[in-house]
Amino acid sequence: MWESSWNARLRELSKQCLFFEALTVYRQMLRRGHSPNAFTFPFALKSCAALSLPLTGSLLHCHVLKTGCEPEPFVQTALVSMYCKCCLVDDARKVFDENPLSRKLTVCYNALIAGHTSNSRFSDAVLLFRRMREAGVAVNSVTMLGLVPGCAAPVYLRLGMCLHGSSVKCGFDIDSSVTNCLLTMYVKCGSLDHARKLFDAMPEKGLITWNAMISGYAQNGLATHVLSLYKEMESFGVCPDPVTLVGVLSSCTHLGAQGIGREVERRIESCGFGSNPYLNNALVNMYARCGNLVKAHTIFDAMPQKSLVSWTAIIGGYGLHGQGEVALELFDKMVMTRIRPDKTVFVTVLSACSHAGLTDRGLEYFAAMEKRYGLQPGPEHYSCMVDLLGRAGRLKEAKELIESMLVNPDGAVWGALLGACKIYKNVELAELAFEHVVELEPTNIGYYVLLSNIYSDAKNLEGVLKVRVMMRERKLKKEPGFSYVECKGTVHVFLAGDRTHRQTEEIYRMLDELENLMMEPGVSDENDQGRNEEQLVHSEKLAIAFALLNTAPGTEIVVIKNLRVCGDCHLFIKLVSRIVDRQFVVRDATRFHHFRNGVCSCKDYW
């Protein structure tokens, strides 16, 4: 057999994703004394990447060097990609840096950029992207696909929007993969309105587009949106796949909608997806959380491969419904099948103990968590433990546990103690817990009510009054409304009626002008009218005027508010965008604590 026939076989197998077989063929080829060439390596390396075999991969790298195929651009790119997919980003980097040729290739840059992004080295990816552009190497839509997923966190939203902008400018958005990727980016940033806008604007929605939007809603807890979109998808004649149904099932879980869940299960059967592990996990979770433990357990038992996620779902189900003993039994069984527990499964185990009143066993498992499994407990574990001790009346121990914490307790930890004080009528400790909890979650009204009830149980009318005054005070004062707007890498903060900004004069002049333009006929609809009487200028109006003054036409303006946007602001924004032809996105700042410091870090990356 000639080299070319070996290569053809390799190609065929790799095309069919039979990567293990492809590597076997590669080995046979060597054994029969045939030398691999530049057409051999890309397939062999791709197989190593797909199977994540770093050792075989570096052995292949040696063969590449020995046969002198190194200068081949296809081989270089395959090497870079292989190392990245095996999580050896630095080795990929070395191949890239040592071959000047690579640094002229778009594909090679693309592979390396995507590799850095997917190995959580996004800032390096952005640096590479910058270097790529400085070197004059052409950027294409695949470059975007490597970069955009890195913006999947609110901090990077602005950068993601920049990438969106350049994609549109360069016409990369014709490629639906790029748009799907951007859509997912917005979803992961929690910017669902934006994702939806992109979704609605897509002329041809493929299955992946529907899935991205459906899972996006599911991940953000918008269960009703998921169900209505799923219906819409079916009415368009698009057939769901396992990814779609996972999103739908997770929403059924949220809503406790076992009926719809059952329908989905039938659909799974009829489509032949019955063996999909993701779907089975989602089904177990749905039935377990809806209280149908028999059904959940039946599906769980039938699963040939039970992952940590499957075990967590079933354990959580029993724990949630007060069957702590069963939950613990299952946990022990899981450990016996040599599955290493993680932090998440411990949350369900500890909360199972507290639901069932298994105080000492809970303490045991909590101790084992760190000692046996080397898992640092986080605040979510401590709040379970405080709840556990507190419900058992061991308030002193609960308090001492909080004091011994290495991580900072969050509101839920002190809140659990406060809840225990209610059960055991301990006013003194309740006051202490409240002091902390109110500092961490000053706007959570539930804790005020709890303390008030504790005072009321103790017939401490003075206390009740004190809390009531406090609540009224807070309500009266509220947190002052403020808005952020990002401009050139900095976040500008405005309070309502603010006059401290150095561009105040210009801003107010701009607002006047806008207000006048709004009076023009044709700008406001009839039903938009008659709402001009507020005295204090809202913070977001100031932010918007500032942004209009300081950003380029055509770019989108993101306004971040710390309070729920009232009807007025929506109207204002609607009218302004009509007048100046700019796009606005309003976001809720409560999801963006990192903006609280007033600075955004995207400057560093662009």
Place this chain on the structure above:
DNA sequence: ATAGGGTTAG
């Protein structure tokens, strides 16, 4: 002939 990418569960 050969390289780079988008959606999923606790």
